[in-house]
Amino acid sequence: MPAILFPNPLPDETIFSLLCRFHLLAAHSSFRQYTLPLLGINGSRPSNEFPSFLPRLSEVSGIPLTNLVRQMTSIHYYQPFISDDEYNFTCQALKTGDTGSLQSHLGMVANRITPGKYLRFCPTCALKDNEKHGLAYWHKIHQLVGITVCPIHNCHLKEWKRSSVKLFLPWLGVVEDEGLSEECSFSRLISDEFMDTSTDITLAKIYSRYNHQINELGLQTACGQIRQKLFRSFLTDKLNTLSPLSQAFQYLALQTQKGQYPECLFYQSDSSHHPIKHFFLIYALFDNWSSFIDCDLTETSHTSLGPPRTETSMNWDKALDRVQRGESLRTVSSQYSTTVSTLKIKAQQVGIEVNSRPSKIFKSDERIIWRKLFIGTKTQAIAEGFGVSVGAIEKVLTKFPKLKILRKRIWYLADFRFHKKQLSTYLQNHCNAKRNHIKNAINASYMWLYKHEKEWLYQNLPPEIPRKDRYSRHK
Secondary structure, three states: OHHHHOOOOOOOEOHHHHHHHHHHHHOOOOHHHHHHHHOOOOOOOOOOOOOOOHHHHHHHHOOOHHHHHHHOOOHHHHHHHOOHHHHHHHHHHHHHOOOOOHHHHOOHHHHOOOOOOEEEEOHHHHHHHHHHHOOOOOEHHHHOOOOOEOOOOOEEOEEEEOOOOOOOOOOOOOOOOEOOHHHHHHHHHHHHHHHOOOOOOOHHHHHHHHHHHHHHOOOEOOOOOEOHHHHHHHHHHHHOOOOOOOHHHHHHHHHHHOOOOOHHHHHOOOOOOOHHHHHHHHHHHHOOHHHHHOOOOOOOOOOOOOOOOOOOOOOHHHHHHHHHOOOOHHHHHHHOOOOHHHHHHHHHHOOOOOOOOOOOOOHHHHHHHHHHHHOOOOHHHHHHHHOOOHHHHHHHHHOOHHHHHHHHHHHHHHHHHHHHHHHHHHHHHOOOOOHHHHHHHOHHHHHHHHHHOHHHHHHHOOOOOOHHHOOOOOO
16 A cells, blocks of 8 residues: 555655655654654664665565665765775665665765765755645755755755654745855766766776876876875865865865875775765866866876876966966966966976965955946956956856846947947948948948847848849949
């Protein structure tokens, strides 16, 4: 009978969410006294990351045990960063219900990083789920350590304290402000890995990509050792852009200050490390998951650090000379097709003092910046006026997504007015000009109007030459 009442799992749904929906559908009088004993849940919390009742749940629901383990738990979050033996051990523990030591086995206890006391949800996801499925539910992706904003809607996640015996689902509330661009990028990186079930990647391949990129960034000595001080400074700058309220980021910042991270990944590679350590290193070196997966290892396919690769693709001397003359890292990096981080590291290696502008905005200035963004002022001009980086201005812009649409409209209308004036001025000075003459004389404005405001253009151009007279040799 219970299997008939058991609902089908929803996309990205957690085990606990499925139990809550089953209880509501079956109309049981008590979650604690009937639903939980039915599944053999006595002492453990039903909302645990690795529940011990999966074998019984499979019997009651009719859902294959393998599907529960691989599709409704967070095991794939850990899979790329553990050995095949550890992965098989974890799967077997979930299938047998012997999950008491899994947190220790996967390095969560030693690293002092666990999913925590709270379940998290995205307010926007909750609203959309309620419209589509009739109720909000808990998503696996929101419970992963390191995700502080929804990877889909970029808004901060709300939290609700876990309970041992109570049934609860996400509530429908006010949508929060968007997270900073760095938070969104980092959360999206974890989400992309979690959803990427087709990539066959091993620990050996992961370390090969680390070594390759470290070579690319020039973070090694002549004998192939990591420049630890420079590398630590590089990681600290990245950490400062992420939310200090996250327990995981606090832990990484502390370990970096003590000189224990990222050294532990390279010199204790056989130990169990929490995935967040790998995720942050991937974010710092590659920015996103796809760049990490697509990393070309043809020239440095080894797994041990080797001598730095000679840079031949760009003229670093000219780029560094411009930095030394005071040009911004962002401007130079964009013109030489490199990243700001790489250029900054190169400058520090040759002793150039990089005068980094502040990357944070005070609350008193944020409203003024918002007004300038509202009227369409370029971020570069605002940054120069406030003496901060362009990235800091863009952080303010990401908080107000509707501003982006407004600014595009403002710039569009400005372009329209400019090109319209160009055409009007030319027609005033050349009363007898033909359409072809106008096109040749002010080609840029003519083509912009043709592409974006074709109807207005044809209404204001001189009458077209009748088709029968177009090829006449007589004037």
